[in-house]
Each structure stands twice: as structure tokens, then as C-alpha cells.
Amino acid sequence: MKRRRLLQTAALALCPASCEKKLSPPAPFVTLADLDAKLKARETTPLLLVEHFIDRIARIDRTGPKVNAIMELNPEVKAIAASCKPGLLHGLPVLIKDNIDTADAMHTTAGSLALRGHKPKRDAALVMRLREAGAIILGKTNLSEWANIRSPNSTSGWSARGGLTRNPHKLTHSASGSSSGSAAAVAAGLAPAAIGTETNGSIISPASACGIVGFKPTVGLISGAGIIPITHHQDTAGPMTLTVRDAALLMQVLAADFTLELPRDALKGARLGVLRQQSGKHPQVFALFEAALQKLRDAGAIIVDSVELPNVxxxxxxxxxxxxxxxxxxxxxxxxxxxxxxxxxxxxxxxxxxxxxxxxxxxxxxxxxxxxxxxxxxxxxxxxxxxxxAQQLAGPEGIDAALKEHDLDALICPTNDPVGVINLKTGDTNDRVFSTPAAVAGYPHLTVPLGLVDGLPVGFSFIGTAKADARILALGHAFEQVTQARVAPTFNAG
Incomplete structure (x- = not known):
């Protein structure tokens, strides 16, 4: 108790006495940008934010709905919150996937019992960047063990160390994977942001399945040093957030020399190619997609329909x-x-x-x-x-060829169909997710919430050429402003 008072005193020392009465915990679903504004206005402190999210994790992740997204809380998090560095992410709590090295009191195991006994010697490069920017590493998220590369019969969201992560929208349904815990945690309001990793679909699929923003950047833009690998040709970390603006904020820290603007009119004159062959056949997903296309047209975008993507x-x-x-x-x-x-x-x-x-x-x-x-x-x-x-066919002769043929800024399609019911005996139901071309090419892919189908989220994808990350984020942000499709989960048990 004495330690807690000391930490609160240290945090409040950053705030004049006159503001103490205004200090309050944030709303359940609050963005990095909003929290940053509250911290700068001295309406809250890093320690109060950390305590808020720890309490919410206890009520929603550990008990209550039992989403089970968090593998491990950082035992040093309150002390860190009382003395975090100034920077772009000063005082902002972030979760990271359990296949990203941290040289601290936490483990890094990829969900496996095999790595519990020996911790990494140093932080992953991206963790160093987060700490230098003043971010608070709140904890590690669960994942599909070994990032879903162990078995063709696996169940996404399950690991031997972490157990099973559930979808916050319907607890009986998959959170998808492999960044299942990162996606479910952000969707459930357990943290404003998380870092996931992807080799093929592991950011895009759980983000769309849980109804949040997921961004897989151009491979190499974020250092892969200290990330438990599958293949360096496709592996990349990326932000998983409530908004595109928050994803862009994290990218400015995670990637070197990355700057961008997010104009509201980014869709005006943008040429967007619809990938019909990759869009599936789900009628309710189609209905949401067609409504979104009309909103894009209304915002000034030029929709080029039925673009063919070669060599998929x-x-x-x-x-x-x-x-x-x-x-x-x-x-x-x-x-x-x-x-x-x-x-x-x-x-x-x-x-x-x-x-x-x-x-x-x-x-x-x-x-x-x-x-x-x-x-x-x-x-x-x-x-x-x-x-x-594979890289040649997916990139220059695939995505690039489609973009060039129609003079496009980006390719678009529904990211996914609704996820299936969890069944640990039979494994994943393998519902449609669009991820492979951008993953194989190493190109940027953004998914933004599109809406709900039978209570389960689906996403809207923007795919671009190599290093078009800033343009893709700008298009996604503008799309987000005209659709406002993200829906908070209800933790439905049926």
C-alpha cells in the first residue's frame, strides 16, 4: 500500500495541485490519440492509465467474459508508469505479442512451454523504439502457438502456455490468429493498442475478425530483430489499434524516418480497384461492401470494378x-x-x-x-x-501489374467472412480471409472495420505497392471517417 501511494505521488507530481480533482480514468474504449491529449492536458497520469487497464483486464480478461487475451502482465509496469520517458508515446500503455523479445521481468515464449526457462538477453529492436518513445509495455498477449506454424490442424488463439483466446464479440467464436490476443485485447478495451506480427494474415485476419484496425507494413520497414521467426522474407510486426490514426502514430515510432499526413479528403480522386475474385460469396458481406463502395464514391474516389489480380x-x-x-x-x-x-x-x-x-x-x-x-x-x-x-509473381507480376494496368492507388476488397465457432478437436474452420498476395510480396496491407454480420466483425482491405505505407494509411483513415463502422463488442456468450 505504501508503494502504491509513493507511485501515485510521483505521478501526480507531474500535475499541478489544481488539476488533481480533474483526474479520472478513461472510457472503456479510448484511442491512443485521446489518451495522449488527456495526458498533455494533465487530466490523467500514466499511472492512472495503467491502473485503469490492469483493473479492466482483471474484470474482463481474467474473470467476467474471460476473453483470455493477456498472456502476462508486466510486473514492473506501475514503477515504469511513474517514471516513463518523454516522447511521442509518453505514458501510453501498449501490449505486445508473446513472440517479441523483451529483456525484462516478462517471458517471451511464442506461447510454448519450451521457452519458459530462458529469457532473451535483449529487447527486440521495436521494443527499444517503443521504450525510447515513452511507451509503457503493459504486458504480453496470447497467440496461436509458434505463430500458427506448428500444425495444419491447429486452433487459432490457442497456445500451451496461454490457453485459448476468445472473440470479444462472440465468446464461442474464434479470435483468429496468430495475433489473436493482440486483436482481442484491443477490441475488448484491455489496452488502447497492441503490436502483432504477421507472416501471412496473422495481423490482418485477427484484426478483421475482432473488429479493429490492423496494419501489415512493407516487410523491412520495421526491424525484425528480436522477433521469433518463421521466415524473414515475410515476417513483420505491425500495429493493431482502434483507429487508423493510432496505427499511423505507432508506425512513426516503429519505423525509422516514417512520416505521413492523414487528410480527410485523401479519397478525393483516388483510384481504387475492386478485387471481385478475392471477395468471397457471402451475401451479407457483399451488402456491407457495396454500401461502403458507395460511400467511397460519395467521398470522391474513383472505383474501378472487377480488377484481376494475376498469379495468386x-x-x-x-x-x-x-x-x-x-x-x-x-x-x-x-x-x-x-x-x-x-x-x-x-x-x-x-x-x-x-x-x-x-x-x-x-x-x-x-x-x-x-x-x-x-x-x-x-x-x-x-x-x-x-x-x-513467389515474390516476383506476387509483387511485380501480381499486385504491381494490377495497379499499373488500371492506374490505381490501391486494391480493395472485403478482408474476411465472419469467423467460425471454436472447436479444439477439429481445429480452425478456415473461413475466407484475404491476405496471401500482400504477404508474399511483402507489400502493405491495411484492414479497417466494415461492420458486423450476425454479430461478428468483417473488415475492408486496402493493399498497395512496396513502401506505399503512408498512402495506404491515409486512404484507410479517410475511409474510416466516412464509414465509422467499428462497433464495440458485447461479449456475447452464445
Whole structure:
């Protein structure tokens, strides 16, 4: 109790005595931008914000609806809040996915029991940037174990260490993955923002499924150092937030030399190409999408319908062929430099077999076992050739070709169909999500809430060419202003 009073005293020292009466906790669903304004106006303090979100996590994540999005709270968070650095994110709480290294009191495990006993030696590069900007690392979020690369029969949102994350809109339904905890936490108001990671759909899919903004930037724009890898050709971190403005704010910290403007009229004159073949067949999703297209037209956008995206199937197939080979190489390198009891993919496979009851009660590790067999020089060379061709087909001969043919600023389509019911025995229902072309090309992809279908969120996607991140965010922000489609979850139990 004495420690708590000392921390509050330190936080209030930042605020004149006359403002103490105005201090109040934030609303349940509050943006980074709004919290930043409150902090600057001295209407709250970093410590009060942290205490608010810790209380909300206790009431919604641990008890009550039991979303189970948070893997671990930072035990040092209140002390950090009392002395956080000045910067662009001063005093703002952020959650990060449990496959992003932190050299602090928290673990980094990718949801696996195999990595509990040995912590990383240093922060991931993006964590360093967050801390330098004054952000408060509130905790780690749950995820699909090993970022959903362990088994074809996996259930998104489940990990041996974290258990099962649920969708805040319907607790019986999937939060999708692999950044399930990050998406569900932001959607549930457990933090104003989280950092997820994506190799193929792991930001875009859970963000759209949980009804928030998710941004997968151009690969390489955010450093991948200290992120537990699948393949460096596609892996990237990215922001998961309530608004596009908040995602843009985080990008200015996460990426070096990244600046942008978010004009409300960014849609005026913008040429947007509709990917009908990638839009699925769900009639209620179509209805929401068509209504959004009309709002885009009303805002001055030029809608070019039925744009064909070449090479989708071929690029995806080649990328998958390369990915398992790259998984073995990249994961071995990470585990070796990290140290600990498990220092290679083969040792990880052995660990999972030894602890089968805890690690594999619902699904196996078939992808790991396949990848471990792909280590010969001939196979690695074939993987490199497949990767080169996949990137060419998805990027220059895919997305770029479609953009160029119609002189487009971006490609658009509904991000997803509503997610399915959770079933740990049978695994994911594999509902439609559009993610592969941008993931394989390494190009930016933004999903923004489009609305609800049967109480479950669907998203609206903007895809651009390499390093068109600022333009894609500007288009998404303007779209968000004219649609205002995000809906707070009701934690429906049925």
C-alpha cells in the first residue's frame, strides 16, 4: 500500500495541485490519440492509465467474459508508469505479442512451454523504439502457438502456455490468429493498442475478425530483430489499434524516418480497384461492401470494378514451399543465439514429444516435422528459387501489374467472412480471409472495420505497392471517417 501511494505521488507530481480533482480514468474504449491529449492536458497520469487497464483486464480478461487475451502482465509496469520517458508515446500503455523479445521481468515464449526457462538477453529492436518513445509495455498477449506454424490442424488463439483466446464479440467464436490476443485485447478495451506480427494474415485476419484496425507494413520497414521467426522474407510486426490514426502514430515510432499526413479528403480522386475474385460469396458481406463502395464514391474516389489480380495461386504455392525450408533455417538461428534448453528445431520437436500431454493435447506438430527434413543444400537451393519466383509473381507480376494496368492507388476488397465457432478437436474452420498476395510480396496491407454480420466483425482491405505505407494509411483513415463502422463488442456468450 505504501508503494502504491509513493507511485501515485510521483505521478501526480507531474500535475499541478489544481488539476488533481480533474483526474479520472478513461472510457472503456479510448484511442491512443485521446489518451495522449488527456495526458498533455494533465487530466490523467500514466499511472492512472495503467491502473485503469490492469483493473479492466482483471474484470474482463481474467474473470467476467474471460476473453483470455493477456498472456502476462508486466510486473514492473506501475514503477515504469511513474517514471516513463518523454516522447511521442509518453505514458501510453501498449501490449505486445508473446513472440517479441523483451529483456525484462516478462517471458517471451511464442506461447510454448519450451521457452519458459530462458529469457532473451535483449529487447527486440521495436521494443527499444517503443521504450525510447515513452511507451509503457503493459504486458504480453496470447497467440496461436509458434505463430500458427506448428500444425495444419491447429486452433487459432490457442497456445500451451496461454490457453485459448476468445472473440470479444462472440465468446464461442474464434479470435483468429496468430495475433489473436493482440486483436482481442484491443477490441475488448484491455489496452488502447497492441503490436502483432504477421507472416501471412496473422495481423490482418485477427484484426478483421475482432473488429479493429490492423496494419501489415512493407516487410523491412520495421526491424525484425528480436522477433521469433518463421521466415524473414515475410515476417513483420505491425500495429493493431482502434483507429487508423493510432496505427499511423505507432508506425512513426516503429519505423525509422516514417512520416505521413492523414487528410480527410485523401479519397478525393483516388483510384481504387475492386478485387471481385478475392471477395468471397457471402451475401451479407457483399451488402456491407457495396454500401461502403458507395460511400467511397460519395467521398470522391474513383472505383474501378472487377480488377484481376494475376498469379495468386501460383505465388501462394511457391511461397509455402519456401516457407517450411526458411522456417528451419531462421528458427534454428534464433534459438541458437537465444540459448537455453532448446536450441534448434529438432530439440523443439523432441521437447514437444516429451511434454505431449501439455503441448499437444489438441493438435500435433506436423509442420515442424516436415520442416526438419528440409535441411539439405539441394532443398535449400530449391527453396531460394521458389522464394524468388513467389515474390516476383506476387509483387511485380501480381499486385504491381494490377495497379499499373488500371492506374490505381490501391486494391480493395472485403478482408474476411465472419469467423467460425471454436472447436479444439477439429481445429480452425478456415473461413475466407484475404491476405496471401500482400504477404508474399511483402507489400502493405491495411484492414479497417466494415461492420458486423450476425454479430461478428468483417473488415475492408486496402493493399498497395512496396513502401506505399503512408498512402495506404491515409486512404484507410479517410475511409474510416466516412464509414465509422467499428462497433464495440458485447461479449456475447452464445
Amino acid at each position: 495461386r501460383e505465388a501462394g504455392s511457391l511461397s509455402w514451399k519456401a516457407m517450411l525450408i526458411e522456417l528451419r533455417t531462421d528458427l534454428n538461428a534464433y534459438l541458437e543465439q537465444r540459448g537455453g534448453d532448446v536450441r534448434s528445431l529438432s530439440e523443439l520437436i523432441a521437447f514437444n514429444e516429451k511434454h505431449r500431454d501439455a503441448e499437444m493435447p489438441h493438435f500435433g506438430q506436423e509442420f515442424f516435422e516436415q520442416a526438419e527434413k528440409l535441411g539439405s543444400p539441394e532443398i535449400i537451393a530449391a527453396g531460394q528459387e521458389a522464394r524468388k519466383m
